[in-house]
Amino acid sequence: MSIGNPFGDHEGYLKTINNTDNKGMFITAIFDDPKTFMNGYDFKNRCDYNSRKAAHGFHKFANGICNCGLTVEPNNLTGNHFSLEDISALFNVVDAYPAGAILYIELNNDEDFYLTQRGNTLTRTLQEQLRFLIEWKYAHEHLDNNEQIAVTATEIINLLAIPQSIQNWILSDVPNEKVNRFLEGRTDALQRTQEAIPDLTEELKEWLLNQFKQAKNFGEHE
Ligand SMILES: [Zn+2]
Numbered sequence: 001m002s003i004g005n006p007f008g009d010h011e012g013y014l015k016t017i018n019n020t021d022n023k024g025m026f027i028t029a030i031f032d033d034p035k036t037f038m039n040g041y042d043f044k045n046r047c048d049y050n051s052r053k054a055a056h057g058f059h060k061f062a063n064g065i066c067n068c069g070l071t072v073e074p075n076n077l078t079g080n081h082f083s084l085e086d087i088s089a090l091f092n093v094v095d096a097y098p099a100g101a102i103l104y105i106e107l108n109n110d111e112d113f114y115l116t117q118r119g120n121t122l123t124r125t126l127q128e129q130l131r132f133l134i135e136w137k138y139a140h141e142h143l144d145n146n147e148q149i150a151v152t153a154t155e156i157i158n159l160l161a162i163p164q165s166i167q168n169w170i171l172s173d174v175p176n177e178k179v180n181r182f183l184e185g186r187t188d189a190l191q192r193t194q195e196a197i198p199d200l201t202e203e204l205k206e207w208l209l210n211q212f213k214q215a216k217n218f219g220e221h222e
Helices: 040-044 111-115 126-142 148-160 164-173 178-183 202-214
Strands: 025-032 054-056 087-096 100-107
Touching: 025 111, 025 126, 025 148, 054 100, 087 148, 087 202, 100 111, 100 126, 100 148, 126 148, 126 164, 126 178, 164 202
Parallel strands: none
Antiparallel strands: 025 054, 025 100, 087 100
16 A cells, blocks of 8 residues: 555546546545544554644444435444545645645556445545535535534635636536536436536646645644
8 A cells, every 4th residue: 555655757647538537536625633433552553643633534333323324334434334445545735734735646456436425524625625615615505514524624725715717617517516407306426527627727737736745645734
């Protein structure tokens, strides 16, 4: 498993539509006190065990059911329904500490299964991921949605201070993401859109490359 230091070439995260956007994904994580989701013996399993905050997913199990609806308990170390062993690559790429971060992730198998699984925050590209977070922020601020992902997405978008021109482009050119498709009542809301996804604009590429440079490794946040 390759974790931490990103690829030498950050440009690999700037996926090209219909070319490099079918392997690897982006996933939003929340930062929490490790002691709230790791066990004492997990210090061996995650390098950020002793950090003040560590990133994990949004699945939470209570009274025999996960907040995504599954009756299978999520993995406590990932906060998702996959384990650390399922991950072949994981890098912090857009850092919005202390709220959360967008990570680049590669899974050993069945990425499409997890991409379309309910409660996951996975997308194939960063333009889709940013649109997904902006939609959750809208749901939180205008539709009274107070799910953890809605609250965290709002905090992330506010912390990142994405230039308005970029946000406008995402809203006008990137097709609806899962939140909006769900609100439209679509039964295929969890599937990747069939509509054409535009390649990143030069302005967004430049903004992202700057974010990649600033993103801290796991365990490096003070
Ligand atoms: Zn779940």
